[in-house]
Amino acid sequence: MLLLWIAFIFVAFVSKFFLAVAMCYLIFPAERTCDECDTETLAVRMGPLGRGMSRMMMGNLQRRWCPGCGWEGMTRTSARGSALHLPRSGDPTSPARR
Numbered sequence: 001m002l003l004l005w006i007a008f009i010f011v012a013f014v015s016k017f018f019l020a021v022a023m024c025y026l027i028f029p030a031e032r033t034c035d036e037c038d039t040e041t042l043a044v045r046m047g048p049l050g051r052g053m054s055r056m057m058m059g060n061l062q063r064r065w066c067p068g069c070g071w072e073g074m075t076r077t078s079a080r081g082s083a084l085h086l087p088r089s090g091d092p093t094s095p096a097r098r
Contacts, residue, residue, distance in 0.1 A: 041065060
């Protein structure tokens, strides 16, 4: 009977909390460019609440600011997306070969 209550509490509360956290994570934009003016945004230091949210999302949230239009908000980031994507020298679409 105790296992039934534990399963009920998990389904009723804990799983819904994790689902809500996952949906909130997916709502944040994943691009580093501004949605309004399409310029590159800069990372801004977050306060205690923002750092707590970032820890809850496994460090994948950043607060960003657009110097072009002044937009400021939270975005999703990934470890792969943090590096600059520079064209390789052997790339046929590289600007140096045109």
